[in-house]
Amino acid sequence: MQSLSPILPALRMLVSQEQVSLLKFKAENSDKADISLAPSENIIDDAQNKINEFQNRTNQLPQSISIEGAGFWEIAQPAPQGRLAGKIAIVTGGAQGFGGGIVDYLMQEGANVVIADLNEEKGKEKAAEVNALYSENEAIFIATNVSDSTSVEQLVAETVKQLGGLDLFISNAGILRAGGLDEMTPETFELMTKVNYSGYFLCAKHASAVMKVQNSYRPNHYTDIIQINSKSGLKGSNKNFTYAGGKFGGIGLTQSFALELMPHRIKVNSICPGNFFDGPLWADPENGLFVQYLKAGKVPGAKTIDDVKAYYEGQVPAGRGCTPLDVMRAIYYVVEQEYETGQAIPVTGGQEMLK
């Protein structure tokens, strides 16, 4: 059987009217559908002829497609409401933290969302939590390691098989192990670089392949690759160079991918949040940074976690930490703005300003 990754996104565009449809995978067996196809080199031409013939004969749009030996898909109309209605999105690291919050807002705004995370338990919990709230769109969990090319390729292939294509890839998964030159081991440096820097390359590589196919069949269909970067991608971070270096590098990738992909109407941008003090990285009662910094005496005079938090909040002109909603507002801007790409957008409450 041919790979479905270039076929389904092309079919998705061919069966869409004004709004782009979804191809929802329903069964492994290729039962009789409105459009029944057999694998061949000319499958897309064959599909186009059959769609035209079906519409001429019935005066209706086809409701289903089957491909012999591959499966049966329902042609579904997008959710009726929402700023991102009908979009197919992947969020890496979507099980918790910023990624979890982004999943909540994407679902609220009508997108279909794939939660791609190493953590199966939390990822499945997150998918169940949002699926209980919405009926017009769905969330799917796919176990993924962003630092492994095969895993990311399978993530994109499975997304395409389940939903028909890909419109928004949010490269959010990231890890932080702080340490100065005396403490940082080559192994930790390598691990963080593989997840935070190389992982973004792998995500952009496999996501853009599908997005290019869609654009070649529908030239006005814009798609987005968004990297959740950090304020540490804009300014060096003391005893945290592995993280900052990977994030700086991410902005170099963003600018370069943007130049390569804009001809395909794929926009590529980084969003650079400030510290998410209420998220697990900072607030986890056992391993969070507040507890670690209190124990290490990093904040002079601090006696409680609240003292440490107040110290860090005091460094933000807006007087508080960054939230998933703050990040989401930047995502809306990037997705809705067709006339911009290759940017690194700070969302830091004024803590970091562009030069």
Ligand SMILES: NC(=O)c1ccc[n+]([C@@H]2O[C@H](COP(=O)([O-])OP(=O)(O)OC[C@H]3O[C@@H](n4cnc5c(N)ncnc54)[C@H](O)[C@@H]3O)[C@@H](O)[C@H]2O)c1
């Ligand atoms: N928390 C902050 O203060 C802050 C500030 C600025 C930027 N960021 C960035 O935001 C992003 C999310 O951070 P967070 O604080 O929400 O993190 P988090 O630790 O709360 O969540 C990260 C998620 O990524 C998953 N993950 C880790 N490695 C993975 C891998 N190899 N493949 C797939 N999934 C993996 C984890 O299982 C987890 O669910 C990161 O890129 C981080 O650098 C965070």
